Amino acid sequence: MAVVQVACIHCQQTINVVKNGKAETGHQRYRCKDCNKSFQLEYRYNGNLPGTHEQIIKMTMNGSGVRDIGRVLEISPTTVLGSFKKLDPPTVTQLPFENAQVKIIFEMDEQWSFVGSKKQQRWLFYAWEPRFKKIIAHAFGSRSTETLKKLLGRLARFKVSFYCTDDWQPYTSCLPEDKHIIGKHFTQRIERQNLTLRTCLKRLSRRTICFSRSIDIHDKVIGEFISRNHYQQF
Structure with a gap:
């Protein structure tokens, strides 16, 4: 037997x-x-199989849309969206040296996508550490000083040597003058990271028919990509 x-x-x-x-x-x-x-x-039903949730997230992180995932895994779009709703990504990394006397360099930039329609823009603000090639913190909102201040609040725990940004006016008003460097020459690496985000996530692509109808799902999917590729590797 x-x-x-x-x-x-x-x-x-x-x-x-x-x-x-x-x-x-x-x-x-x-x-x-x-x-x-x-x-x-x-x-x-395939949606109940062990590992389906992780497959959904991995496909999303590699440029697949909701309906693409449903067709490949033979599950409904509702199941795919349900997996997105369960996500709870962090908004700032935990650097091993954040409490030490280590000075950090931040390149900062913002990029837009939309929720529902292009009239409802949703902006991603984030800070990039060029020496470690990692996103350190991010925030979502409108393209306003309030969203920038939200990001700066998440960066407050770090000892910053200087910030590199473009010449958008809110950066000038919110960042200390003696630590602020302005110019596209100093943000080339974060601009390259913008391209990576647009390539891997359909929601951030410049020309796409894939977009979120919910702010919550929009923020969770992009936040999960940042968390998996930047926050969990220190």
Whole structure:
């Protein structure tokens, strides 16, 4: 007689996994006595399969739209949007040296996308550390001094040597004059990062039919990309 070990999809244990009845679809259910969670190995709907959420996010981070993901994974757009709603990305990194006497250089810039229609623009403000090639913090809002101040509040914990920006007036009024360097020559690297964001995320592409209808989802998807590629690698 062949015996198949069933591993818990939550804690990976195999010893204390027992049968736990059947689902309405007729598929066998199991329960792990170690973590006290139930699970199935087979599902009628692909959206319930283990790992589907992570596949959705990875495809989004590589330029796939909601309907693209639905067609490839054979799930509904509603399931894809549901995965976006569960995201909770941070807005600032945790540098290992943020409490030390280390001076930071920030290149700062902003880029726009839209929510619902191009009349409702949504701006991403962020700070880039050129020596580490990482985004350090970001903020969303209108292209205004208020959004810039929100970003600067998230940067307040760091010891800044100087800021590099273009000649947009709010930068001049909000940043200390003795630490502020103005000129496109000093923001070339963050401008290149803008291109990376537009390439990887359809929502930030200049010419796209892929856009968010919800500010919450818009901010979470872009924030998740920044978190995965910049905040989690220090």
